[in-house]
Amino acid sequence: MDYNKLAELLYPNVQHDMQYYLNVYPARKLPAGAEVTRLGPSPTGYLHIGHLYSAMISRITATKTHGVFYLRLEDTDQKRYIPGAGDVAYDMLCYYGVKPDEGYRGDNLEQIGEYGDYVQSHRTEIYQTFAKELVKRGRAFPCFCGANDSKEDILERREKELSESETITEHDEHCRNLSFEQIKANIEAGKPWALKLLSTGDPEKQHDFVDLIKGKRVIRENGKDIVLVKSNGIPPYALAHVVDDTLMGTTIVVRGEEWYPSVAAHIETFLALGLKPPKYAHTPVISKLDDGNKRKLSKRKDPEADVRFYIEQGYPKEAVKEYVLNLLNSDFEMWRNQNPLSDIAEFPFSIKKIGSNNPMFDFEKLNNISKNIISRWPAERVFAEIYAWAEKFDGKYANLLQNNKETMIKMLSIDRGGDRPRKDIFAWSMVKDLYDYIFNDIAPATIDERINKNSAKDFLKEYIEKYDHKLDKQAWFDQIKQIALGHNFADNKEYKANPSAYAGNVADACNLVRVAVTGKTATPDLCSIMQLLGKDKVKNRLQNMINSL
């Protein structure tokens, strides 16, 4: 077969050849050791936590080696395209501080960089040029079998084939053997066709492969005639990956482990074009425990898969990042303990330290990381963050905050600062309920059954009468203690020795006041809260408590 003739038949309108584009996009001039990384999300929904995971690896690697991290929109599947998803991807990367140096920046912003266009659907001509090159080299052939099936059809067909035979045919024995005349006839008849790789690999043969995360591996050669260009003229991921990462100068392809099985096919495609494959880093996939089963985090079922989820919940982006970083390099938390105030950019991150099993998402851990981060922030900053969150997700609360800024900051200042700050907030959305007692009336709370109700009543009555709003912390407590002792509440030690003899201990008395004033059993320093609330409110609430007993 005359492959040049075939190439002309298939791609009569392709003007340039591969070398032309290789010249248009020459090798990048970067310092030695610089790595070029990229993220290639498809605009089929939102940005997945797994994208953030990959993006952090790519961003840190590029920064550390003085290389480039760029964003490419992989929108070759127009069936699944969701408008605006590209904007979200870029915005989220910026929001989480893993901003690309170049590439796509959303639908309304100009792209940055010399290696564009960074939107795959704009690159059809380039892909076709490389496709034509493959045909010229006798490494690709048209397939007329026409498959525009839905996913369900494909899965059904696969099931059927599995039940009938042991393996699915990997070579397309029908179309790869068509004669030039047959192909010509089909083309002239207007039959749709896809371009497939004419694989020369033998899956029985193996070769070495180095993955930056998995290490040295032995993999089978590809033996599959994969589709390089769909019948609509657009390439699927495989060819787009080969062409783009060549032309854009990617040195390390960071991608999810789900790509690992197809790496041999990708390498064969690079080699068929005489191109050098990049280095690969196949990352673990974040999963979760669902009814006792471990499974990949799913876009549909799991809201936490969407990076916007954490914004809605009010997790600081620093917390999400540190959590992901901790998943990536588990010695991060040790480093953080030793360097509580350092910027995470100083952490000695390494791709090699990434484990290769799929971690499960753990909210407890995220919450803990978040609490620690927030506890280190001054009240003004915490207020600003809460307010910014409320403005977006709870307008009413935002108004309330705006009108009570001073009070709220005072509230947030209690037990904050110093060596042992309180750690009770991990997400902004919880603040409204946590501190509701400073703005709202509270419902009368029930008290521990251990405590004698009459004594409690008497204690509170006397406390109201003698309540002095001006007392400092020590005097405030001494007063409570003194009054409590007068109503059969005992000192801690005495109470422990003989609980049944007393109405409760001093701690219980103190907690009576707390529950009366805040409706909660756990709050920051009570004396400060009472100062903040004001004399009238405090007395009112104490009285309500008495009435409810």
Added chain:
RNA sequence: GGCACCAUAGUCUAGCGGCUAGGACAUUCGCCUCUCACGUGAAAGACCGGAGUUCGAUUCUCCGUGGUGCUACCA
């Protein structure tokens, strides 16, 4: 069905032939304390199973088992 990846406590993991198997979150119990926290001390909790290699295997090899992924003209 085929192919591949993974396998240490509930979770994330350290370990790279000999360790009382280390740390973090969560759990439980003390201490501190006016409560809840914070802090602090402690407890409980793990090498998937079986062969082999070896003087010695959590660590190396093989076979199982389990989980996961791929097997699309989706990425």
